[in-house]
């Protein structure tokens with residue numbers, strides 16, 4: 001194992017898309033940002049220098065951060081932000097993961113432009129459990145706003161309404177030819193017939209789950225969230241913000257010299273407004289094509305994507321995901337559970353005073369919550385105050401284990417509107433084996449929420465539609481080869497059950513990876529206590545940890 005060193009210079013950079021130029025925050029002037037390469041077992045050291053006018057912190061999405069919680073990065077959870085002119089060195093090891101992850105800003109909406117891929121290769125001398133691809137290509141989806149994204153979110157929070165939707169989706173930073181004034185900004189992947197390519201897919205969009213498909217080609221899923229899965233082949237896959245996946249694509253032209261669109265567009269069940277547009281890249285064969293006197297014939301084929309609200313397509317896809325669960329890559333699913341929790345996740349409403357003022361953004365009724373707690377970020381980092389033994393006035397340790405007033409979660413009309421603001425954590429002893437059921441509530445319409453847990457991978461042991469049935473549903477849990485990941489979609493109008501082993505002391509954020517829902521409070525934090533052995537304790541903070 002070696003130490004890989006990177007320098008991230010956070011700065012403002014002028015970028016043009018859709019014929020509109022604006023100044024955005026980037027790392028090293030690149031959009032998307034630089035790719036970080038490492039092998040499983042390596043140490044990584046990233047020096048982040050903040051030359052932007054914003055407070056900044058970087059999260060290494062999906063990295064376990066085993067005993068290195070000070071490097072996790074979410075602002076006001078594990079660290080205070082790096083102020084303009086400041087710097088911080090993130091030091092962590094890559095343990096038990098191989099595949100694709102990513103890094104992104106973890107404060108306000110700055111991750112819109114501050115993000116990049118993390119390519120994690122197996123240890124030297126260790127191959128993939130599938131034939132080695134000819135080439136590996138990161139494919140990162142994002143969202144582009146012609147306006148400044150910090151202005152978009154602050155305006156939304158001030159008015160208590162929904163933020164403006166994005167102007168385009170992007171593929172490796174490029175919107176592609178289906179948008180006006182964008183044909184010159186198209187990602188092209190040149191392939192050779194007969195060769196296999198591994199696409200390292202990352203959904204870095206702020207607010208949309210995406211369907212992805214390539215015309216006339218199938219995709220074989222081999223890895224999700226940097227963990228191998230039993231390979232399966234599909235025409236279309238679904239990827240939620242925060243999720244990553246490695247897929248194999250074998251180049252076989254169905255028409256010599258042809259080009260094929262690779263398309264992505266949203267999956268959503270919301271009734272509100274969303275960016276209903278399509279990003280396109282092109283798969284181009286560089287084989288000797290038939291030429292005529294009139295020149296090359298290069299037709300472009302287009303895939304058919306599922307309907308925008310096709311929840312069946314989503315659940316059919318997710319049902320196929322299984323851990324490899326082989327001798328070399330066993331699935332360490334906790335078979336016994338000592339802590340069970342039931343969380344409602346969803347959008348809801350605050351109670352309002354007789355004079356009409358409520359506790360939502362700018363006195364509105366609106367809120368997003370987990371177990372009716374709409375999380376409020378503290379003014380200092382939770383992990384710092386916990387470590388210093390100064391939690392008073394920063395957070396309370398009484399996050400509810402289950403909803404205090406159970407109701408018909410998927411029924412209509414809504415009968416639970418009792419959301420309260422709070423900064424509450426749920427405390428776990430070291431080594432707890434946790435089972436958590438997350439239930440979508442359809443108070444303002446059923447919606448899928450990609451929930452991301454920091455500091456752990458978890459096993460997705462069950463999922464279903466309607467209200468979770470605590471008597472009959474657990475009997476159907478898969479405790480043998482459930483998929484292991486760090487971000488899971490709570491199905492629209494349904495529930496998902498996960499298990500994890502709390503072997504990582506620290507404060508770990510859990511939140512909806514739809515940025516707008518996170519801004520409205522759909523987030524909470526786990527506090528995992530130290531164990532008794534020295535190798536079960538979080539070391540003291542690094543000396544350069546930023547101060548609030």
Ligand code: C2O
Nearest residue numbers: 059061242452509
């Ligand atoms: Cu990818 Cu808390 O984030």
